[in-house]
Amino acid sequence: MGENDLSIKLNTIVEISQLVTSSKSFYSIKDKVVDKMLNVISPKKACVNIFDRYEYKYAYLVCKDTLEYIPKLFEKDQTPQGPKIHIDIYPPYIKEAIETKKPIYIKRLSDDPRASGELEIANKEGYIGRAVFPLISSNSVVGFMTCFLEEGEELSSTDVDFIDSVALLLGLSMEITRYNGDIDRIVKKLREAIASIAKATDELYKNKGIDSFFTMISEQVCKLTNSEASLIVVEDHDIRVNTMAKFGKIEDFSHIVEFVFNEENKQRDVKLFSKKDLPKHIVDMGITSLIFEPLKKENAVIGHLIAINSKKYYNDDLKILAIYASQIVLSLIMYINSRRIFDNKLMERDLEIVGKQQELIMSDKHMRLDGCVAIDYYYSPSRQIGGDFCKLVRMDDSRAIVFIADVMGHGILSNYFVAMMKGVLKTLLSEELTPSNILNRMNRILYNDLDALNLFITARIMYLDFDKNIAISSNAGHLFPLSFFRDEAGNLKYSAMQTDEGIPLGVMEDAEYEQHTYDISDVEMIALYTDGIIEAGNIDELEYGTEGLAEFLINNSDKTGEEICDMISDEMHRFTGTQYMEDDVMLVIVKREMKECD
Numbered sequence: 001m002g003e004n005d006l007s008i009k010l011n012t013i014v015e016i017s018q019l020v021t022s023s024k025s026f027y028s029i030k031d032k033v034v035d036k037m038l039n040v041i042s043p044k045k046a047c048v049n050i051f052d053r054y055e056y057k058y059a060y061l062v063c064k065d066t067l068e069y070i071p072k073l074f075e076k077d078q079t080p081q082g083p084k085i086h087i088d089i090y091p092p093y094i095k096e097a098i099e100t101k102k103p104i105y106i107k108r109l110s111d112d113p114r115a116s117g118e119l120e121i122a123n124k125e126g127y128i129g130r131a132v133f134p135l136i137s138s139n140s141v142v143g144f145m146t147c148f149l150e151e152g153e154e155l156s157s158t159d160v161d162f163i164d165s166v167a168l169l170l171g172l173s174m175e176i177t178r179y180n181g182d183i184d185r186i187v188k189k190l191r192e193a194i195a196s197i198a199k200a201t202d203e204l205y206k207n208k209g210i211d212s213f214f215t216m217i218s219e220q221v222c223k224l225t226n227s228e229a230s231l232i233v234v235e236d237h238d239i240r241v242n243t244m245a246k247f248g249k250i251e252d253f254s255h256i257v258e259f260v261f262n263e264e265n266k267q268r269d270v271k272l273f274s275k276k277d278l279p280k281h282i283v284d285m286g287i288t289s290l291i292f293e294p295l296k297k298e299n300a301v302i303g304h305l306i307a308i309n310s311k312k313y314y315n316d317d318l319k320i321l322a323i324y325a326s327q328i329v330l331s332l333i334m335y336i337n338s339r340r341i342f343d344n345k346l347m348e349r350d351l352e353i354v355g356k357q358q359e360l361i362m363s364d365k366h367m368r369l370d371g372c373v374a375i376d377y378y379y380s381p382s383r384q385i386g387g388d389f390c391k392l393v394r395m396d397d398s399r400a401i402v403f404i405a406d407v408m409g410h411g412i413l414s415n416y417f418v419a420m421m422k423g424v425l426k427t428l429l430s431e432e433l434t435p436s437n438i439l440n441r442m443n444r445i446l447y448n449d450l451d452a453l454n455l456f457i458t459a460r461i462m463y464l465d466f467d468k469n470i471a472i473s474s475n476a477g478h479l480f481p482l483s484f485f486r487d488e489a490g491n492l493k494y495s496a497m498q499t500d501e502g503i504p505l506g507v508m509e510d511a512e513y514e515q516h517t518y519d520i521s522d523v524e525m526i527a528l529y530t531d532g533i534i535e536a537g538n539i540d541e542l543e544y545g546t547e548g549l550a551e552f553l554i555n556n557s558d559k560t561g562e563e564i565c566d567m568i569s570d571e572m573h574r575f576t577g578t579q580y581m582e583d584d585v586m587l588v589i590v591k592r593e594m595k596e597c598d
Contacts, residue, residue, distance in 0.1 A: 005040075009162045012040050013169075020169045026177040030063050030170065034145075037166045038066065042153040045127060048170065049085070050135070050143035056098070058084050059143065067148075069125045091118045097132045098141050103164050105131040105155055126150055131160065133167035137175035145170065210332065214245030217305075221324060222248055225291070225317045227307040232328065233257055234295060234303035250308055255282060260292045260304050271321075272313050289313055293321035295329050302329070319454075319507075323408070326454035366562055370397045373466050377588040378565035380581065388530045388584040389418045391425055398467040401429065404478065404588055405459035406530045417457060420446060435461045435474035436515035443476065443505045443513070450506025457505040460528065464520075464590065471526070473497065474515040477504035479534070482550055483518070484525040484557065492524070492557050494550045525561075526590040527553055532583035533568070536576050544575050553589075561589035 016033050023029045034046050047070070048063035061074065062082040074083035087095065093114040097104045107129045109115035109122055115130070122128065129149035134141045145167050149155070155163070214232045221230040229248020236242075246253060259282055263270065275288045282290075291313050295303040305325045310317070367375040377390050387407035394400050403425055407417045424445050428438045438461055450456060460478040464471050473481070480498040487493050499516045520526070529549065536544045552571055556564050568587050573579055 006158070008040050009158070012036050013162070013165055016166060016169050020173045020176070023173065024176060026170070026173040027062070029173060031065060033166065033170060033173075034063055034066070037163065041147070041155065041159050041163065043131075043147040043149050043155070044153075045125075045148035045150070046145060047148075048135070048143060048145045050081070050174065051141070052081075056087060056141075058086055059090070060084055063145075067125065070121065073121070091115050094132050094144065094146070097134050098144060101134050101136060101141060103131060103133045103160055103167075105129075105160055107149070107154060129154070131155055131163065133164050135167050135171040135174060137171045137178075142171055142174045211243060211245055213331065214243065214328075215247060217324060217328060218245050218247035221305065221307055221321065224320055225307045225313065226310045228309035230308065231256065231306040232295075232303065233306075234328075234332070236297065236302040236332075248308065250285070250287070252285065255285065256287065256290070256306060256308065257304070260290075260306055263292075264294055264301060264304070271318055272315075291318055291321060293318065293325040295325050297329050297333070322454040323456075367392045367394055367400060369394070369400060369466060372592055373398075373590070374561045374593050375400060375402065375588070375590050376561035376565045377586065378568050380569060380585045387418065388532070388586040389421055390586055390588055391422065392588075393429060399463070399465050402462045402464065402528060402588055402590065403459070404528045404530070404586065405457050406478065406584070406586075407457050408455050417446070417450070417455065420449070421457070421459075434515060435463055435472055436513045439474050439476050439502070439505070439513040440511075443511050444509065447506055447509045451509070456507050459505055462526075462528070466520075469519065469521040471497075471518040471520050471523075472515055473500060473518065474513050475500040475502040476511075476513060477502055477507075479529060479531060479546075482527045482546065482553070483520070483523045484527075484550075484553065485522045486524070492554050494554065496546065497526075524592050525553065525557065528588040528590075530584060530586040532581060532585040533572065533587060535583065536572055536581065536585075538575055539577050544572070548575065560593055561591040564589050564591075 016036055019029045019032060019036075030048055034048065038044055038046055045066040046063070047061060047067055049059040049061050051059055060079065060081040060083065061071065071083065074085055077083045077085060091114060093104050093106060093112070096114075106112045106115055109119060109128060109130060115122075118130075122130075125148065127148035127150050131147045131149070133145045133147075135143040135145060145163070147155070147163060214234075218230045218232055221227065227248065229246065229250040231244065231246045231250075231253050233244045234242070244253075250256070259279065271292055273290045275283060278287060278290065287308055289310055289312070290306065290308050291310075292304050292306040294301045295305060305321055305328065307313075307317070307321060369375070375392055377392070379388060379390060381388070389403075389405040389407065391403040392400065393403070405418075405421060407421075421442070424442050425438070428441055433441065439459065442459070446457070457476070458478040459476040460473060460481070462471055462473040462481070480496040482494050483497050484492055484494045497518055499518075500514055502513050503511055505511075527549065533549055534543060534545050538544075552568075553564065556567060559567070565587060568585070572581060572585060
């Protein structure tokens with residue numbers, strides 16, 4: 001092989017590396033990677049097969065454009081991922097490559113007994129040799145790539161090394177994809193969990209009773225963990241509660257409850273069980289998987305939250321259960337106490353004082369910069385004490401910082417973390433850190449307290465500089481801001497500033513938050529908000545959504561930011577048809593108020 005050929009391969013590896021590291025999705029680049037590879041080696045046919053995580057019973061053919069006969073052979077097995085093919089159908093040398101994690105190259109199939117079973121397929125597809133390369137991620141095989149060699153085609157040792165390098169990069173791409181997918185799934189589940197908890201808690205406070213509350217929670221647990229059934233068992237003599245609520249297909253829960261209590265007593269900290277981990281009498285009931293979380297009050301176990309029969313449980317399902325368990329106990333205690341509070345005006349007065357304290361924590365609702373830029377916000381808690389938080393910090397005539405956050409849940413516990421955030425934020429801002437460093441430090445400071453209570457906080461910090469016309473933002477799982485600008489026809493349009501994602505504070509101790517810089521030269525307005533606005537529902541069970549918010553802001557763009565903030569409450573009540581909001585509502589408006597500049 002000449003130096004020019006080697007140089008081409010090295011350049012191709014560099015190009016593929018750039019594709020992999022700049023993409024979040026394996027599926028968006030896999031075909032491009034295979035095309036680039038085939039351009040510099042003699043074989044013109046190749047395909048990629050992947051496994052569903054680390055389940056090796058089936059492989060999915062996800063790259064088939066260069067093949068003709070084989071994809072048609074498995075058309076009946078088509079899935080959204082690609083044709084689903086049982087591993088036993090593949091020749092033995094492919095299994096060998098998977099087990100040894102090493103490439104295997106068979107120059108002529110007819111000379112190798114391991115390939116005797118595929119000669120008919122090879123003849124119809126038109127190849128005489130085949131090479132298989134495992135795709136490896138975190139030292140585990142996540143798939144494999146094969147090259148099909150026709151008469152006159154062969155692979156040199158350098159070609160094998162080159163293709164193996166491409167396979168390693170595809171493995172890395174799958175790892176990146178799954179990591180981002182896991183984060184997206186966790187954040188989505190966390191958001192759905194907090195929304196369902198809030199809804200169930202509202203039902204509890206509307207005097208529908210504890211049993212109705214537990215049934216709603218059980219149903220939501222099934223939905224978020226893809227379980228067939230779930231069960232809540234509570235026995236607390238202190239608050240005189242002894243109840244059980246269930247949802248799903250399982251009829252007899254007594255043996256399941258007994259099994260969970262026995263496992264809890266073993267103190268092994270094992271809460272996830274697959275079929276092989278379960279005793280025979282449980283499996284005979286049709287139970288193939290189970291997870292549980294104890295309900296703890298002051299370190300005493302007063303019950304359990306159990307989910308049953310999901311196709312596969314993940315660690316974040318346990319996190320979801322832990323969040324629900326924490327909120328079940330907290331809501332239960334608050335519900336019992338609320339009955340006492342109803343007849344206790346002094347306690348009601350204390351809650352009012354805490355609510356007033358939260359208003360003081362979030363002072364300075366209106367801010368002006370250099371006479372042209374205004375920053376305003378509106379906040380209304382759904383109850384006396386809310387969990388949304390906003391802080392505006394004026395740095396000088398042209399620069400400011402906006403911090404917005406949403407603590408999971410409501411009540412005194414949320415207020416506690418709102419107060420903690422204010423103190424932490426004040427300290428970190430005094431150190432003149434970047435937005436990403438502020439979130440990194442804040443997460444490490446708050447993590448232990450949040451983790452101990454199974455809570456989390458979504459947050460975003462945005463640095464605004466109207467001299468340089470830039471915004472620098474770092475995000476911890478919070479909603480994307482909306483920016484508003486004029487098109488060529490002079491019409492006001494909007495887009496989401498969605499380049500940064502991040503996960504909520506309190507979910508991962510070692511989370512690292514990125515920051516992104518935006519050009520705001522042509523931006524007339526920026527809106528930051530919490531999910532109480534976009535998830536507000538009406539009588540038809542339709543959500544207000546980001547489109548509804550954007551339309552409201554565009555229709556009222558001639559108003560000042562302060563006037564818009566004064567109007568959002570009436571807009572929410574108009575849409576929902578009620579004066580009662582199920583969640584806290586917060587809206588921050590950053591606006592170039594042109595009439596102030598004239």
